[in-house]
Amino acid sequence: MMLSSSLTSLTQTLVISKKASELTIMKRPIVPFHNARTAFKALLQEFRFSAADEILLPAYVGWSKNEGSGVFDPVCEVGAQFRFYRLTRDLAIDLDDLCIQLKTSRPRLVVFIHYFGWPDAQLAEAVMLAREHGAVVLEDEAHALYSDWVSGICGRLGDAAIFSLHKMLPFDYGGWLALNRSLEPSIITQLLQSPLRNPLPYDPLNYDWYSIAAARREHAQKLLELLSPINDRIRPLYTILPEGVVPQTLPVIVTEHSRDDLYFKMNERGFGVVSLYHTLIEAIQPAEFPDSHWLAKHIMNLPVHQDIVPQALEAMVEQLTRIVR
Numbered sequence: 597m598m599l600s601s602s603l604t605s606l607t608q609t610l611v612i613s614k615k616a617s618e619l620t621i622m623k624r625p626i627v628p629f630h631n632a633r634t635a636f637k638a639l640l641q642e643f644r645f646s647a648a649d650e651i652l653l654p655a656y657v658g659w660s661k662n663e664g665s666g667v668f669d670p671v672c673e674v675g676a677q678f679r680f681y682r683l684t685r686d687l688a689i690d691l692d693d694l695c696i697q698l699k700t701s702r703p704r705l706v707v708f709i710h711y712f713g714w715p716d717a718q719l720a721e722a723v724m725l726a727r728e729h730g731a732v733v734l735e736d737e738a739h740a741l742y743s744d745w746v747s748g749i750c751g752r753l754g755d756a757a758i759f760s761l762h763k764m765l766p767f768d769y770g771g772w773l774a775l776n777r778s779l780e781p782s783i784i785t786q787l788l789q790s791p792l793r794n795p796l797p798y799d800p801l802n803y804d805w806y807s808i809a810a811a812r813r814e815h816a817q818k819l820l821e822l823l824s825p826i827n828d829r830i831r832p833l834y835t836i837l838p839e840g841v842v843p844q845t846l847p848v849i850v851t852e853h854s855r856d857d858l859y860f861k862m863n864e865r866g867f868g869v870v871s872l873y874h875t876l877i878e879a880i881q882p883a884e885f886p887d888s889h890w891l892a893k894h895i896m897n898l899p900v901h902q903d904i905v906p907q908a909l910e911a912m913v914e915q916l917t918r919i920v921r
């Protein structure tokens with residue numbers, strides 16, 4: 597008798613409707629902003645960050661005269677305190693140091709940056725540690741739009757994610773804040789009405805993200821191969837392109853030649869290389885973070901974007917070879 601009644605209730609719940617109609621399942625609201633830094637600021641404002649709160653950031657954050665610091669400016673603007681956890685020379689999270697900083701400061705927010713589109717191999721563990729210490733987690737996906745939305749390899753472990761659309765699509769501005777399900781509904785409601793919100797005059801979905809992601813991966817893969825004969829002078833920061841990673845640029849380490857000289861010569865010759873980041877913010881001092889400064893001095897980022905024709909990659913590596921050999 598008992599068995600048949602529990603079977604009846606099971607069949608009652610296990611039904612399948614013809615189409616999905618539940619409005620909250622897998623919802624991930626997006627709020628548009630002028631850029632990623634404004635999205636970050638809106639989040640900090642909504643959480644009412646002040647001088648009483650501490651934010652823990654990775655110790656690789658750049659600054660430039662024209663652009664300031666996309667990651668650090670919002671932290672200063674809301675007047676929060678900050679500290680940094682170490683990264684290795686390969687930009688990997690130093691989990692031991694992350695633990696120490698979490699224990700020492702009990703930050704309210706921890707930021708993880710998926711540099712150049714590559715989420716850290718230890719991201720899940722790092723997020724778990726941050727949560728164990730009661731912190732809110734922000735994934736900075738300024739470089740990881742496609743690694744998140746096309747491949748799904750990042751962006752869902754944190755409470756929120758910021759995106760810099762103008763770095764990945766042919767526009768001068770545009771940012772998103774993605775609000776994950778772990779955020780309280782009241783915070784989500786407030787953020788959807790943020791006074792900093794700025795609807796975009798273009799629709800990012802007018803572009804074929806899948807094809808853009810495929811082109812970026814193909815370009816990065818080709819560059820890895822083309823660079824192999826000069827790896828003693830220019831070596832990729834990441835030697836392989838793991839499944840799902842969609843690069844913003846391909847970071848390389850320039851040894852045996854001045855990075856700045858190479859940067860200027862390549863740009864003079866029409867190849868738009870950048871160095872993210874050539875100058876670190878003052879709060880990240882070389883004595884405390886020598887590896888971050890070593891990286892800032894040697895890194896160069898090669899373009900892999902969707903406009904590139906493959907033959908131009910060969911021409912770019914030819915120029916690189918000529919200069920460093």
Ligand SMILES: Cc1ncc(COP(=O)(O)O)c(C=O)c1O
Pocket residue numbers: 630631632633634663665666667709736738739759760761770771
């Ligand atoms: C890792 C990272 N996060 C955030 C930002 C800020 O992006 P945006 O220029 O869209 O404000 C930048 C660039 O400045 C960045 O490199």
